[in-house]
Amino acid sequence: MSTRVRIALVMNVFLFWFSPALIRSDPNMVPLRTFKIRENVTYDCINIYKQPGLDHTLLKNHKIQIKPSVSRHELRNQTDNTKTYKNEMGCPDGTVPILRNSKEYISNAQLFAEKYFHPLSSESPGSHVAGVRSQNGPYHGVDASFSIHKLNIERDQASYAQLYVGSGLNHQINFIQAGWMINPSIFGDGGVWSYGFWKGENGNGCYNTACPGFVQVSQEVPIAQPLDQPKEDLLHYSIHQDKQTGNWWITKLIPNAPNIDVGYWPKELFNLIGNGANMVGVGGAVQASHQGPSPPMGNGKFPIGDPKESAMFTNIEVLNSNYEKRRIDSFPMEKLLDSPKCYGINTDKIKLLGFAFNYGGAGGDFCGV
Numbered sequence: 001m002s003t004r005v006r007i008a009l010v011m012n013v014f015l016f017w018f019s020p021a022l023i024r025s026d027p028n029m030v031p032l033r034t035f036k037i038r039e040n041v042t043y044d045c046i047n048i049y050k051q052p053g054l055d056h057t058l059l060k061n062h063k064i065q066i067k068p069s070v071s072r073h074e075l076r077n078q079t080d081n082t083k084t085y086k087n088e089m090g091c092p093d094g095t096v097p098i099l100r101n102s103k104e105y106i107s108n109a110q111l112f113a114e115k116y117f118h119p120l121s122s123e124s125p126g127s128h129v130a131g132v133r134s135q136n137g138p139y140h141g142v143d144a145s146f147s148i149h150k151l152n153i154e155r156d157q158a159s160y161a162q163l164y165v166g167s168g169l170n171h172q173i174n175f176i177q178a179g180w181m182i183n184p185s186i187f188g189d190g191g192v193w194s195y196g197f198w199k200g201e202n203g204n205g206c207y208n209t210a211c212p213g214f215v216q217v218s219q220e221v222p223i224a225q226p227l228d229q230p231k232e233d234l235l236h237y238s239i240h241q242d243k244q245t246g247n248w249w250i251t252k253l254i255p256n257a258p259n260i261d262v263g264y265w266p267k268e269l270f271n272l273i274g275n276g277a278n279m280v281g282v283g284g285a286v287q288a289s290h291q292g293p294s295p296p297m298g299n300g301k302f303p304i305g306d307p308k309e310s311a312m313f314t315n316i317e318v319l320n321s322n323y324e325k326r327r328i329d330s331f332p333m334e335k336l337l338d339s340p341k342c343y344g345i346n347t348d349k350i351k352l353l354g355f356a357f358n359y360g361g362a363g364g365d366f367c368g369v
Contacts, residue, residue, distance in 0.1 A: 035089045035097065040188060042100045043222060045091035051098060056212035058201070058268040064215060067261055068251070069244040070323075089220055096216040096263075098209050099224055128294060128339040128367055130359040131283015132347065134318065134331045138276025139165060141240030141319035142328070143253070145353075146282070147311050148233050149299040151182055153190055157295040158183040158287040161311070165239055165248070165277035174272035175199040176265055178237055178250050180227055192227045194235065196250055196262075200269035216263040221252055223262055243323055246274055280318050280328070283336060284311065284343075284359050294342055294367040298360020303346040310346075311360040314353035327355045342367035 031044035046052075049064065091097050144163045153159055162179030178196040186207065187193055198213060199205035208224040209216060216223060227235065236253035246267035252260040267274055288294040298311025316328045337345050343361035 032092050032095050037089075037226060041226060043089060043097040044100055045095035046098045048094055048096050048217070051096055051209070051216055053209055053212055053215045056269070059212070059266055062266050062268060064217075065242065065245055065247055065264065066217060068240070068242050068249050070242075071259065071261075089222070091219040093219070096219060097222040098216065099222060126288030126294070126369065127285065128288075128297070128343060129283055129285045129336050130297060130343045130345045130361075131281055131285075131313075131336045132316070132328065132333055132345075132357065133279060133281030133283075133336060134328055134333045135279045136331045137167070137278035137280070138321050139278075139280045139318050140243075140276050140321070140323050141165070141238060142280040142282065142317070143236075143238040143240075143325070144282045144313050144316045145234055145236045145253075146179070146313045147299070148180055148192055148227055148235055149311055150192055151296050151300055153182040153184060153295050154289055154293075155184040156289040156291075157293075158185070159295050159297055160285045161235075161283070161298070161313075162285070163237055163239060163280075163282040165273065165280050167272040167278040169272055172272060173199060174201070174270045174277070175205070176239055176248055176273075178223075178239055180235055194223070194225055194227055196223045196265075198265045198269065200265075201271040204269070213269055214263055214265055218260050218262045221260045221262050223250065240319055241273075241276065248273070276321060281336070282313050282316055282328075283345075286343075286363060288363075288367065293365050294339070294363035296361065296363045297343050300360060300362050302361050303344045303358035307346075307348075307358050310358045312356060312358050314356040316355045329355045339367045
């Protein structure tokens with residue numbers, strides 16, 4: 001794969017990150033239980049074997065995997081943080097939480113996503129990134145802890161923090177990413193949400209449980225949910241490929257508590273990452289409004305001075321070709337920063353936090369295209 005194609009693969013794939021997607025539960029299914037988290041945010045507890053994610057044509061013969069064949073290592077607190085995690089939901093046994101949305105929203109979001117879905121275009125107007133990546137795969141996963149921040153984001157803007165895996169070949173791309181985002185165009189509010197996105201064979205893919213594909217497994221933690229707990233200021237995620245099945249799992253790592261395996265993207269969805277991904281990375285990203293202003297990234301502060309004053313990724317590790325966990329800087333690694341006037345990245349190492357970096361910035365009117 002040429003350098004030009006690789007650059008297009010990562011730097012310009014961000015355009016489809018910001019396309020609204022469909023998030024729904026099947027209105028014809030009768031939920032065993034319903035959770036209304038707040039106004040216009042409702043989850044239905046759907047039979048795990050009848051969830052909308054399994055309606056994909058490539059999953060007709062798919063057998064649900066209830067848990068990974070090898071569990072991720074439990075996350076131990078490396079600070080004096082003694083906060084505990086509490087979840088608002090708990091579906092009955094045999095059911096999983098699926099976010100509900102209106103038919104009108106689904107229809108409008110689908111039209112928008114199809115119109116603006118150009119992951120390998122030569123340009124990605126208004127998108128800016130700050131992060132690190134390695135293209136020396138195959139890799140079987142990536143882990144990271146990253147800070148969560150509330151920002152003032154306009155309806156036609158978006159701000160993200162994510163980790164990702166992917167491969168590209170002959171203008172095709174397979175891609176999985178997860179993290180948090182503020183994107184009023186998708187969720188209809190300015191809150192911080194967890195999310196997942198995939199793009200697979202024949203260009204198919206979408207956010208969360210919007211279209212068939214992602215298989216929700218956890219009864220408590222959905223792939224997409226508001227991250228508004230007062231004590232939840234860090235997100236600890238792992239995207240990892242199951243060694244036996246080849247499925248790509250998303251696991252939420254919780255300090256001093258059992259991990260939560262949220263769900264997975266089945267191997268059948270992909271044609272380029274069946275035996276690992278060529279590329280892994282983490283970082284922040286933003287999408288400017290149509291009028292031009294770029295939104296803040298991270299916590300809105302430039303990464304200078306005290307590391308505690310700006311957004312941070314810590315303990316960034318990958319699973320190598322032998323499924324061994326290694327720091328990402330154990331492999332050839334590069335920084336990604338395309339708008340140094342508005343955003344920054346500082347990769348000074350903090351011994352207690354593994355490989356870590358600070359990133360972010362306030363954005364503005366002159367961040368480039």
